[in-house]
Amino acid sequence: MEQMQNEVDSYISQFKEGYFSPLSMMARLTEETGELAREINHYYGEKPKKDSEEEKTLEQELGDMLFVMICLANSLDINMEEAFDLVMEKFQTRDKDRWTRISETEDKK
Secondary structure, eight states, X not given: OHHHHHXXXXXXXXXTTOSOOHHHHHHHHHHHHHHHXXXXXXXXXXXXXXXXXXXOOHHHHHHHHHHHHHHHHHHTTOOHHHHHHXXXXXXXXXXXXXXXXXXXXXXXX
């Protein structure tokens, strides 16, 4: 993740405009979330893609979201690895008994 954050920062740093404001990036992340939702609806939902619509993949849309999230994190000086570790700690402690675990017997099938 550190390498990705550095790569994005190197890319953005070559432009005078730099990072957009956090509010602008949040709007962009919302836009990208909508585009991902649209693609998921095309692949798994009841709404087929129009012939005139550009073919995009879920990987492209997730990549767009990841890029914007990294931009947002970089602009706010947030280490994404640390943020990820914090959320995993939360899931492994607070939510450890929230979901039904696969038993060892089921896991070996």
